[in-house]
Amino acid sequence: MEKKIVELFAGVGGFRIGFEEANPDWETVFASQWEPGKKNQFAFNCYKEHFENKGGVTKFSNCDISTVPTSEIPDCTVLVGGFPCQDYSVASTGAQGIAGKKGVLWWEIERILKDKEPAFILLENVDRLLKSPSKQRGRDFGVILACLNNLGYSVEWRVINAAEYGFVQRRKRIFIFAFKNTTKYHQAIAKKDISRIAYFDGIFAKRF
Ligand SMILES: C[S@@+](CC[C@H](N)C(=O)[O-])C[C@H]1O[C@@H](n2cnc3c(N)ncnc32)[C@H](O)[C@@H]1O
Secondary structure: OOOEEEEEOOOOOHHHHHHHHHOOOOEEEEEOOOOOOOOOOHHHHHHHHHHHHHOOOOOOOOOOHHHOOHHHOOOOOEEEEEOOOHHHOOOOOOOOHHHOOOHHHHHHHHHHHHHHOOOEEEEEEEHHHHHOOOOOOOHHHHHHHHHHHHOOEEEEEEEEEHHHHOOOOOOEEEEEEEEEOOOHHHHHHHOOOHHHHHHHHOOOOOOO
16 A cells, blocks of 8 residues: 555644654655635744655645645545634634535535545544534534545544543544545455444554
């Protein structure tokens, strides 16, 4: 398996650091990070400073992802991204979920998935995504699951609290792992009983 990552909504590169630390063979072939409406692109500058020499930073890396043609995004094995959470977050009054200004960025992920068809996807957001929007609880996560299903992916997800992994902050985040129904991982897992996947064999079942 090729070890190539595309990192969307890259921030300062948290996903990239995790993958590279897990196995230095992982190569980030494209990163996208753009802070809307800000002249100073602090996060991108930080990303560039750390990673420019290691690849993935192109002339399209510091652009609004909605303006980046998929032809400028290389093929990858895993697409990762912590997509903007303000529209799902309790901290945001009047959060509109997947229909909000930032929530709509989900559709950019969908656009890229349709074209690039990565075998695996790993996404992160606030745990409140599961209950968004407040007037139609659960709708947005349902839309995301349906999109992934339509594109031929199966999905595992879990809310993970950083405080349970040695960090000093109580930080609950939902991690969504999706895999193409054509992958060996799918073949292996599809044979198993659903409760076995959730409790023992799924990617989030193991506690380290
Ligand atoms: C939740 S943060 C991701 C943090 C990241 N995982 C990290 O390790 O730093 C979402 C990021 O998406 C970026 N962003 C927001 N809108 C964007 C857009 N239209 N195009 C590209 N990046 C965008 C934000 O600037 C923010 O850094």
